[in-house]
Amino acid sequence: MASSTIFDALLNKIETRTARAGIIGLGYVGLPLAIAIARSGFAVTGFDIDPKKIVSLEASRSYIDAVTGRDLSIEIEAGRFSATTEFAALSACDVIVICVPTPLTKHRDPDLSFVEATSHSIAKHLRTGQLVVLESTTYPGTTDDIVKVILEKTGLVSGVDFFVGFSPEREDPGNQHYHTATIPKVVAGDGVDALELMKCFYGAAVKTVVPVSSNATAEAVKLTENIFRSVNIALVNELKTVYAAMGIDVWEVIDAAKTKPFGYMPFYPGPGLGGHCIPIDPFYLTWKSREYELPTRFIELAGEINSAMPRYVVGKLAEALDIRAGKALSRSRVLVIGLAYKKNVADIRESPSLRLIEIIEERGGKADYHDPHVAEIPSTREYQALKGRRSIALTAEQLAGYDVVLIATDHDQIDYALLAKSALLIVDTRNVFARLNLAADHILKA
Template structure:
């Protein structure tokens, strides 16, 4: 068989001789890099954050899904290393992009990280490489944006290099699934690219699910998260309606989920957080404008979910007024939980940040406690909160606040002590009912 970029790369993948490069060593990239290394590939991780390289070189993982032991094992076997030198991409046979895809302040897609990464890849691109986008985006990004930048080199997708898309499906804090056990959607620009995608990911992931095109794979990821966004918005709306009727939405959901068919439980909260659900639906909303098609469900869900932090603070102000005779503007509030979900340190798009901001906009004082987040780092939208530190929980500190707002129900919290010492508690997660700690001074929101 005559040598070709496809046959050469296919052979390297099948024998685990392909060198993989993973760009972006965050919640998606680092677990993927270690999974690939475990499967026998040599992997180089790329990241512009020098702090990550310092930590990795010391054998310290900053991602819960990757233990220090797993990291040290792959480094000792010389299957994993990290660098900020993007010229090293020329040595990689497979290059995987795992960089952020946020929204602009106008809720339009911000592909600046993807585009900058693609330009770095283009500077090192050579025949026989497979380039994969894993970052969540709108249908058409891989073929229209990534491909366009890479082909400015004069090399052609499907002939000289190969292009694919495989959406990430990480779920921080979920110990039931790991990168290797979560089914992997794969697609490529042409049949050979798709074949390479199946072979490469199939070497590291238990189940590979090929689809017909990169745009289809991009749509799969959006559909998964839009499904969650719309259903969470539904229960958030039901929460407000049922509360007006004197009905506990949490009790309704617990009873409804006993039905063994035709129902799936979703739960209300103080707002949406994380890198997916608050952002991804708007990528499709933006793209749909090109086709002059409305996305009413998606946009309405976004409006409802985005309004939840302000709704919660309004309930807090009402509870302070009715139960303590105090205005929010004269109160000190402790927000419990800064992370967007329980038992993880991830604060991306966390509604807790917005809650703190709204409380202070209304004249109140807000602190936070989070056993996983010692200090608020730099964020794109909440620069004024940078550097604030988690307060300790003890009887003196708890009694010093006019109310405790439960935003994230971490397990590492003594809720019985809160129930005993806090003068007022606003519970957005139903944790006090679950623990049998409901009392007169605990209000659901």
């Protein structure tokens, strides 16, 4: 058990909002969390290794849709938010939250290098009376077996001198109905004292807190949420290919099926999976399950199906060009609509659009893109050859120069009527033209 003095002092700081919170990683998860915590009355220091982000934040310029420049200026002017690259300032923080990436390696194994490096940075400045929280998605056991172990190498003991917890992030970029403070927050801790601190801290900033019995359980919650989506999306993607061969429209099937008021939940097919969660997180459990000599057949099959979708779509694109235009893909110009992985956001992490462009060009075609949210392709780990390409303007004159338009992401801001009128051929992976009553003979689904 913790010293009652250490625990009570930290609990009192959290209850009275005199605790300072440190958020490490000011990206799609960390920055909205930092602002939500600051808005609830805590002083917050944000940490990031990218000095450009710090300069932008200090000038109240947000690079994430979920946080506005006004949100930043309010919290900065109130003295509740600041940002730095200097990790020595962690020693002044009473609660430290880790929001760093957890990608996969080329072999689809977990890459915990960011979590480990961050834990070592915290360890250099760890003191008694701190709560350290991991939010990064990972396999069950990471918080206790990696973060806690690294921190305890300082000689301080979890549950006695400091406290460790896990709370999975649940951000959904572009969601207009839920934001950080209104999404229920699952929390767990290493021991009863840590859990009590977690409930108190997150309960101050989030409307609903959902405590669970252990850090490993909380880690499993996040994986389960994303595996559920991955498997169901893979199912409708597979149904799409089967029904297409039968001449059946899968979107019509889904629209009819969802009228059943029980026992069915609609999921929709697409050109592949993107984002920071669904394409990656299931493989964390697949990797961990090997330790127990247990197969994860559903998860791996879903991954195979979803990963195959970009190549399937390009195959349908080539078929459409051959049949409708009498032209090979290798001699065609393709305009991809939407670079972001989902509609109405600028997030291109793991976006299938990048893979679509790559496959089109592997097959000899020339691909450009239009995305109102992504002006230029930034540096990415897997698609360095695409870096620097810019979104083209969407005009009738531009469209006349393309043999086919491929709808990869159905942003609301796209002029679909212009596309329907001016494009020679359209391949729609999102069923957007049917939804907008713009269906026509030159618009095909894939």
